[in-house]
Amino acid sequence: MSSSGDFDKYQGFVQMLVNSGYKVTSKSMRRSGENWKGNCDIEITLAAVDAIRDGNIQWLVLMSNDSDFTELLKYAKHYGVKTAVATVDGATAFELKNEADIYLDLSEVEVFRQRVEG
Numbered sequence: 001m002s003s004s005g006d007f008d009k010y011q012g013f014v015q016m017l018v019n020s021g022y023k024v025t026s027k028s029m030r031r032s033g034e035n036w037k038g039n040c041d042i043e044i045t046l047a048a049v050d051a052i053r054d055g056n057i058q059w060l061v062l063m064s065n066d067s068d069f070t071e072l073l074k075y076a077k078h079y080g081v082k083t084a085v086a087t088v089d090g091a092t093a094f095e096l097k098n099e100a101d102i103y104l105d106l107s108e109v110e111v112f113r114q115r116v117e118g
Contacts, residue, residue, distance in 0.1 A: 006104050025040060025043050041069070048060055048072055048076065049072075049075065052076055059081065059084060060073070060084070061084045061085075062083070062084070062085050063087065063088075063098075064087070065092045065093060066096070067095045069085075070093070073085070074099060083101050084100055084104065085100040085102070085103050086106050087106065088107050089107060090107050090108075
């Protein structure tokens with residue numbers, strides 16, 4: 001994220017997901033120059049694997065562009081969990097899009113844009 005306005009939009013988006021009943025795995029971000037940085041790949045993967053093994057989920061919805069999560073999607077599907085990848089910028093790795101049962105570019109969804117931008 002490049003500005004405090006972007007960070008505020010991010011926080012609003014996360015709160016909207018929590019209010020809608022999603023479990024959100026996140027990590028505190030740190031400022032690096034003008035950008036915000038935070039990487040929680042391991043935390044996301046561990047939380048997902050625990051939920052999959054416990055049989056607690058029917059769907060794994062991943063919001064990431066990172067092809068590193070392709071193996072997590074394969075793992076989930078092996079255990080009968082449906083997978084979806086949702087992103088906001090369309091720059092998602094080909095492998096990730098291909099492995100997901102559903103891919104959704106949220107920037108193309110009007111309702112999403114209205115909530116985040118509005």
